[in-house]
Amino acid sequence: MSSDKDSRLQLRVVSPSRLLVEAEVLEVQVPGLDGYLGIWPGHRPLNACLGRGELVYRTVLGREERVSITGGLVRVVDDKILVFTGMEDDD
Amino acid sequence: MPTLIDLRRRIQSVRNSQQVTQAMKTVATARFKKAHRQVVERRPFWHAFPELALYLSRVSGQRPHPFLEVRPEKRIEVMVITSDKGLCGAFNSNLLAAAMTFLEQKKDVATLEVMPIGRKATAHFKRLKYPVIRSYAEGVDKRVGEISRELSRHLEHRFFLKQIDAIYVIYNEFRSIIAPRITASRLLPLAAEGTEISAEHLQPDWEPEAGRLIDYLLRFYLRYQLEHYLLESQAAEQASRMMAMENATKNAEELISDLVLLLNKIRQASITRELLEIQTAVEALKQQGV
Numbered sequence: 140m141s142s143d144k145d146s147r148l149q150l151r152v153v154s155p156s157r158l159l160v161e162a163e164v165l166e167v168q169v170p171g172l173d174g175y176l177g178i179w180p181g182h183r184p185l186n187a188c189l190g191r192g193e194l195v196y197r198t199v200l201g202r203e204e205r206v207s208i209t210g211g212l213v214r215v216v217d218d219k220i221l222v223f224t225g226m227e228d229d230d
Numbered sequence: 231m232p233t234l235i236d237l238r239r240r241i242q243s244v245r246n247s248q249q250v251t252q253a254m255k256t257v258a259t260a261r262f263k264k265a266h267r268q269v270v271e272r273r274p275f276w277h278a279f280p281e282l283a284l285y286l287s288r289v290s291g292q293r294p295h296p297f298l299e300v301r302p303e304k305r306i307e308v309m310v311i312t313s314d315k316g317l318c319g320a321f322n323s324n325l326l327a328a329a330m331t332f333l334e335q336k337k338d339v340a341t342l343e344v345m346p347i348g349r350k351a352t353a354h355f356k357r358l359k360y361p362v363i364r365s366y367a368e369g370v371d372k373r374v375g376e377i378s379r380e381l382s383r384h385l386e387h388r389f390f391l392k393q394i395d396a397i398y399v400i401y402n403e404f405r406s407i408i409a410p411r412i413t414a415s416r417l418l419p420l421a422a423e424g425t426e427i428s429a430e431h432l433q434p435d436w437e438p439e440a441g442r443l444i445d446y447l448l449r450f451y452l453r454y455q456l457e458h459y460l461l462e463s464q465a466a467e468q469a470s471r472m473m474a475m476e477n478a479t480k481n482a483e484e485l486i487s488d489l490v491l492l493l494n495k496i497r498q499a500s501i502t503r504e505l506l507e508i509q510t511a512v513e514a515l516k517q518q519g520v
Contacts, residue, residue, distance in 0.1 A: 184434030
């Protein structure tokens with residue numbers, strides 16, 4: 140395992156109405172289309188659609204936080220996680 | 231020299247105007263706070279969206295989504311966003327001047343269609359007899375969601391059918407209370423800045439496949455970007471109105487103090503004259519030995 144500083148993830152969750160989360164975290168779980176995806180530091184680049192559910196992340200202080208989301212998508216690249224959620228369909 | 235009664239009337243009238251501008255400033259301030267909060271909260275999404283869409287299309291290595299397809303710009307749709315109401319300083323006139331410069335530049339290379347949003351822009355282009363296909367002139371600020379939904383469908387349709395090759399938006403972006411920044415930005419196509427993804431980057435996993443994921447994301451592009459432009463313009467409008475009304479209130483104050491000074495001078499002059507007349511009369515009577 141690399142040094143402590145390196146094993147962190149930058150998490151950013153944005154919705155059309157506001158920035159929901161911007162934090163340094165140790166671990167994230169997102170509701171994918173076929174069940175939860177766990178994301179740890181060093182994850183492969185990933186682009187995925189999200190389903191309805193709760194996004195769970197563990198902060199650097201070890202606290203677990205939850206945000207409920209209703210679909211959207213996630214991008215993971217270079218330990219940076221960007222989650223887009225809360226976009227409404229027209230119909 | 232104006233008479234005292236005229237001056238008093240004039241001062242009262244300026245004072246009344248001042249009360250009106252003061253009240254309008256208060257209203258604009260309240261509206262500005264709301265609009266500003268909205269803009270600041272929503273900016274992360276607006277700014278991250280194009281970046282994410284471009285990233286996805288770059289790493290997908292597929293034929294680009296129609297929104298990302300750059301064609302020679304033969305037919306251009308230009309959206310010009312102003313406010314419905316005036317009394318906001320040079321907000322609208324500066325923007326319309328910038329829009330005209332932009333249109334002049336593009337006029338020779340492409341066929342232009344203008345889409346004015348807001349009553350001021352609509353009236354302006356109607357006067358100039360520009361080809362206007364669609365315009366929104368009433369209550370734009372109350373119907374941002376509805377208008378951006380409707381427009382996004384309209385523009386998407388026209389862009390897909392290649393009736394237009396590019397869409398530009400000219401609007402006032404809220405920068406600071408002092409002055410808005412006039413911005414002309416290209417809404418479509420989404421410009422892919424030529425940087426290819428370098429070889430050492432891992433190819434990302436896709437879930438579902440790239441094409442569908444990009445389709446899903448871009449479905450929201452137009453609507454939220456249009457909302458972005460409209461809300462930025464509104465925040466800038468309220469800020470401009472706030473400033474304009476504050477200046478008007480200040481000017482009225484200065485005018486009042488000038489007029490009061492003049493009033494006092496005239497009043498004192500007339501008192502002095504009357505005293506002088508009385509004194510003369512007294513002296514005259516004394517001489518006659520009454």
